[in-house]
Amino acid sequence: MSRSEEEIVRFDNVGLRYGTDKEVLSNIAFSLYPGRFYFLTGASGAGKTSLLRLLYLAQRPSRGAIRMFGRDVITQPRENLPSFRRRLGVVFQDFRLVAHLSAFDNIALPLRVSGVREADVQKPVADMLDWVGLGNRADARPATLSGGEQQRVAIARAVIARPDLLVADEPTGNVDTEMALKLIRLFEALNRLGTTVVVATHDVHLLRKVPDSLIMRLDKGQLSDPTGSLRYPPRNPMPASTPNAPRDSGR
Amino acid sequence: MSKPPVMTRAIERGLAPLKGRRASHLLPRARLGGPMPWVIAIMVALTVLAAGGALALTNLVDRARADLAGGVTVQIVEADPVLRAAQADRAMATLRDLPGVGTLRRVPQAELEALIEPWLGGGVRSEVVPLPALIDVRLDGEVGDATLDGLRSALAEVAPDARIDAQSDWLGPVFSAIAALRWLAIGLIALLAFTSAAAVWLAARNALNANRSTIEVVHLLGGTDGQIARIFQRSVLIDAALGGAVGLVLGAVALTVLGAQFAALDAGLVQGGGLGGFDWLLMGLVPFAAVAIALLTARMTVLASLRKML
Numbered sequence: 001m002s003r004s005e006e007e008i009v010r011f012d013n014v015g016l017r018y019g020t021d022k023e024v025l026s027n028i029a030f031s032l033y034p035g036r037f038y039f040l041t042g043a044s045g046a047g048k049t050s051l052l053r054l055l056y057l058a059q060r061p062s063r064g065a066i067r068m069f070g071r072d073v074i075t076q077p078r079e080n081l082p083s084f085r086r087r088l089g090v091v092f093q094d095f096r097l098v099a100h101l102s103a104f105d106n107i108a109l110p111l112r113v114s115g116v117r118e119a120d121v122q123k124p125v126a127d128m129l130d131w132v133g134l135g136n137r138a139d140a141r142p143a144t145l146s147g148g149e150q151q152r153v154a155i156a157r158a159v160i161a162r163p164d165l166l167v168a169d170e171p172t173g174n175v176d177t178e179m180a181l182k183l184i185r186l187f188e189a190l191n192r193l194g195t196t197v198v199v200a201t202h203d204v205h206l207l208r209k210v211p212d213s214l215i216m217r218l219d220k221g222q223l224s225d226p227t228g229s230l231r232y233p234p235r236n237p238m239p240a241s242t243p244n245a246p247r248d249s250g251r
Numbered sequence: 252m253s254k255p256p257v258m259t260r261a262i263e264r265g266l267a268p269l270k271g272r273r274a275s276h277l278l279p280r281a282r283l284g285g286p287m288p289w290v291i292a293i294m295v296a297l298t299v300l301a302a303g304g305a306l307a308l309t310n311l312v313d314r315a316r317a318d319l320a321g322g323v324t325v326q327i328v329e330a331d332p333v334l335r336a337a338q339a340d341r342a343m344a345t346l347r348d349l350p351g352v353g354t355l356r357r358v359p360q361a362e363l364e365a366l367i368e369p370w371l372g373g374g375v376r377s378e379v380v381p382l383p384a385l386i387d388v389r390l391d392g393e394v395g396d397a398t399l400d401g402l403r404s405a406l407a408e409v410a411p412d413a414r415i416d417a418q419s420d421w422l423g424p425v426f427s428a429i430a431a432l433r434w435l436a437i438g439l440i441a442l443l444a445f446t447s448a449a450a451v452w453l454a455a456r457n458a459l460n461a462n463r464s465t466i467e468v469v470h471l472l473g474g475t476d477g478q479i480a481r482i483f484q485r486s487v488l489i490d491a492a493l494g495g496a497v498g499l500v501l502g503a504v505a506l507t508v509l510g511a512q513f514a515a516l517d518a519g520l521v522q523g524g525g526l527g528g529f530d531w532l533l534m535g536l537v538p539f540a541a542v543a544i545a546l547l548t549a550r551m552t553v554l555a556s557l558r559k560m561l
Contacts, residue, residue: 057471058561060561082473096467096471098464098465110472110473113478114473
């Protein structure tokens with residue numbers, strides 16, 4: 001299998017500008033490979049959220065090409081994009097929980113949007129609530145949850161449908177160190193099951209928690225890849241201790 | 252937190268519909284809280300009234316036309332009562348022998364006096380106010396100009412003072428006025444439908460703005476435009492159905508009361524303007540049309556707004 005066939009996401013010469021302002025992202029070029037764990041770092045205003053918005057298909061780039069799951073997403077008709085989005089999990093920086101839905105219903109949302117039968121929704125969502133330590137808050141509305149609890153609901157919603165690519169924007173920003181570590185372990189566990197994970201963070205301590213992760217650093221809208229690992233990652237994509245081989249991303 | 256839950260991988264990657272209760276829960280419920288159901292109720296009530304009026308006028312015209320279809324009135328306008336009676340007798344005899352004449356009736360003098368009594372009072376002496384002799388003729392077919400000309404030439408010799416008119420001509424201006432009223436009602440119905448659509452458009456836009464964050468989340472989770480539009484349609488369906496039902500009841504009650512008032516007039520022309528079973532069935536369709544307009548408007552509004560997103 002050639003490397004281009006393996007990659008799950010490919011950005012080529014991508015630029016993004018809002019209106020007539022100067023580009024917030026310039027000449028972005030990288031590839032993401034299945035089963036890898038990426039950290040996206042950079043100072044505030046470096047363009048991390050803009051890059052993530054391109055990744056979770058909330059925004060079209062001003063120029064360049066983006067391929068996702070082996071297909072060009074720029075030229076896709078709008079009606080095809082939901083099928084791409086259903087293979088993504090997104091943890092938004094501001095959580096974006098639906099205010100009038102309970103924690104349970106918020107987490108169940110991706111399954112319901114995907115058409116999973118109601119009978120098949122109950123157990124996975126209940127398990128996920130337990131997993132993020134909110135088993136007793138299933139009926140709570142977001143407004144009654146603390147910032148950390150809301151963040152965990154947002155993460156549970158992002159991972160419930162076992163996405164091929166998980167994109168998380170500062171997912172540990174509102175939780176204490178212990179919970180941050182637990183959440184990173186959750187992402188790692190998901191990663192071991194084959195999901196490619198991209199975590200945007202400015203917390204450099206987190207980077208050391210996932211030894212096999214790859215670093216994408218943004219600086220003033222430019223992506224630096226000093227080691228070339230984004231373009232040419234090491235041959236063995238998974239840690240030797242990982243029990244699960246990455247899934248075949250070709251569906 | 253020991254290990255991740257075992258998540259079933261039974262997720263349909265296809266674009267399955269998000270429908271039913273779980274879809275309706277995505278929007279906060281504000282049934283009857285907002286003005287939408289009441290706006291639709293008022294629109295439906297007014298439409299039922301306008302439609303009822305238009306249908307009643309149509310019935311009235313149809314019945315009047317049917318009654319007057321073959322009717323011709325022959326007036327012998329002669330001041331001398333003897334000559335007048337003689338001409339009337341000869342006219343009756345001539346008409347009776349003409350082909351195409353169904354029935355003939357000479358309007359009795361007492362009936363003529365009763366006709367003018369409201370204006371001139373009772374006991375009017377015929378030598379003071381000479382009344383023409385009237386002959387009510389029913390022809391077998393429609394009355395056209397050629398028929399009238401034929402009658403005129405037939406009576407020219409025997410009753411030179413005869414004036415012959417088609418009865419439908421007398422009501423021509425009335426029919427024109429009623430036709431104008433009917434068009435007015437149709438115009439009103441069209442305006443009400445347009446106003447209903449505009450009200451739903453505004454309500455859908457408000458709902459979109461109020462729920463924009465929810466919509467964006469569903470959109471970014473892979474919800475299709477159709478799925479999101481259906482969530483709104485379901486909400487609008489319930490509002491429109493409630494409003495339509497209330498509006499139909501209000502409109503039907505108002506029409507029934509009005510109908511009873513007109514029936515009490517006991518006037519010949521108005522009596523023909525009642526509503527039949529088919530008319531009520533047509534008016535029963537008004538709420539369904541309102542719901543259809545509301546659904547279509549909501550769908551188009553939501554889809555147009557969603558198309559602005561990637």
